[in-house]
Amino acid sequence: MLPKTIVVVDLAGALETGVVDVIRALVNMGVMATINQTIDFETAALVAGELGREVVAVAEATPEPTGEAEELVGLKEILWSNDDPAKLRPRAPVITVLGHVDHGKTSLLDAIRSTNVTAREAGGITQHMGAYQIEYEGRRVTFLDTPGHAAFTAMRARGAQVTDVAILVVAADDGVQPQTIEAISHLRAAGVPIVVALNKIDKSDANPDHVKGQLAEHGITIEEYGGETPLVAVSARTRQGLAELIDTILLVADVQELTADPDRPAIGRVIEAHLDKGRGPVATVLVQTGTLERGDVVVVGTIVGKVRAMTDDKGKNVGRAEPSRPVEILGLPEVPEAGDVLRAAPDEKTAKALAAEITRERAAAMTGERPPTLDEMFAKVKQGKAKELKLILKADVQGSLEAIKGALAKIPQDEVTVNVIHDAVGDVSESDVNLAAASGAIIIGFSNKLDVPAKRVAESTKVDVRIYKIIYELLDEVQAALTGMLEPLLVEQVLGHAEVRQIFTANKTTIAGSMVMDGFMRRGVQARLLRGGETVHDGLLGTLKRMKDDAREVAAGLECGIVLEGHNDVLVGDMIEAYLIQAKAR
Ligand code: GDP
Helix, strand or coil: CECCEEEHHHHHHHCCCCHHHHHHHHHHCCCCCCCCCEEEHHHHHHHHHHCCCCCCECCCCCCCCCCHHHHHHHHHHHHHCCCCHHHCEECCCEEEEEECCCCCHHHHHHHHHHHCCCCCCCCCCCCCCCEEEEEECCEEEEEECCCCHHHHHHHHHCCCCCCCEEEEEEECCCCCCHHHHHHHHHHHHHCCCEEEEEECCCCCCCCHHHHHHHHHHCCCCEHHHCCCECEEECCCCCCCCHHHHHHHHHHHHHHCCCEECCCCECEEEEEEEEEECCCEEEEEEEEEECEEECCCEEEECCEEEECCEEECCCCCECCEECCCCEEEEECCCCCCCCCCEEEEECCHHHHHHHHHHHHHHHHHHHHHCCCCCHHHHHHHHHCCCCCEEEEEEEECCHHHHHHHHHHHHHCCCCCCEEEEEEEEECCECHHHHHHHHHHCCEEEEECCCECHHHHHHHHHHCCCEEEECCHHHHHHHHHHHHHCCCCCEEEEEEEEEEEEEEEEEECCEEEEEEEEEEEEEECCCEEEEEECCEEEEEEEEEEEEECCEECCEEECCCEEEEEECCCCCCCCCCEEEEEEEEEECC
């Protein structure tokens, strides 16, 4: 059963499938939706159909619960269902600031925040809690105070898309830099509207036109050049352009008609959390819909707790937090993770049942939800199911990156298109893996490596990361995946070892009188001759004799005579390693 409208991420929950699958189904239907977008029942039903599921609309009146299990399902629906369209009220937009290091993200956030000091209770101790809200000309705007792409994409990889508008900070004196490009890729993949803040405009070496050109090269065409992205020249230092920047953000936000239902039990997201020595677990929560109240029983991730106290970004105790309001909450028994969902529940028993349900779903999702691997893409292409292969490219140097991109563009893409959602020089980073996980992409590395945190995240998200050293291998595999002809993987299986104890010669052929040390020897398989640990020959095991008779196999502990096909240079003390090359289904 689905409500009249539902948020994409909640639909994934209700269908017990990955958000990635839901978005993919929507995209296939021509609907470009973000994770926290609300869609109507008809669309949701179509998505469900695409995913082979049937759904019905929630009946007008909630049926009487008949048992505990059904009661839980009913509650889940009420708690997870989206807002009643009749009760929707405008809510403050939520803004994230991204950009290259030192381009002024922190300075800009601070400048915006202090714009507002007079409007709010002056003198209040501003405390860092990961998010704050300002009041500007009678309207509220929420800023996430956690600059850094890793935080943004890590949240998104966990299905937590909280940003409505992103400010892309680019220093006018430094222009587009690697992290600017990374931010653009991440924002594009997330489908978040961008406002460019061209910062440090006060500097004498500021070169706005140069930066605008660079942005265009990276697919950000600003309004002045006929594109869709607004750009505001600002200075965090002189405060020039700050008001215009906020005006522009509000304009972009207004197009989205952001609403929430303040009259329902709260749903929010954890922005930050830590353990405080005196106060215990502290979590900054951004309420997304509903109103969170002091005393509410909440399920946060899989933790059940009670909101014992709530403080706002001024450190002031508050009793309620309406949509888009960030608050710090106390009273959780454990520290939740950033990106965890908070849901207010009617009582502790329900909360516990819900937490158990979420734990089960998480366990199921661990095996289910992950981006496709290159091999799965290949399978999908073969079945005619895939339309697009999303790639993240990382290479050691710019030259290889350009060469790879150029070659990829030349691969015929009639049926399946290659979409490079991000490319950059450097090792594969945690942020790349998160981007891949959130976007259903495969990571292709060239002459580089996965750094340690990236490896950890790749293992947990099961993102397919492929590192190549030879450009043709890389291209071959991508092309094979695209055309559905990926060759099976060849794996080596060692059968056993035999030590050469005696040498005989017959008709100029060397027969190695050997003892099988482990495994077995088999006629006709591959064999390596090892001398002092080094391979001195690699070929076929031609003849195998036990006593005087030909044998097919000779097992460990037995003596045998071995002839290596076409190879007579065998010495006492050499080791013969028999092995097989097997084609393994990918
Ligand atoms: P972040 O790494 O992006 O957070 O950058 P910061 O906010 O830490 O700023 C980096 C440096 O640039 C600091 O030394 C700031 O004082 C300086 N800076 C930031 N904004 C401006 C600006 O508008 N004008 C000038 N001249 N300097 C700025």
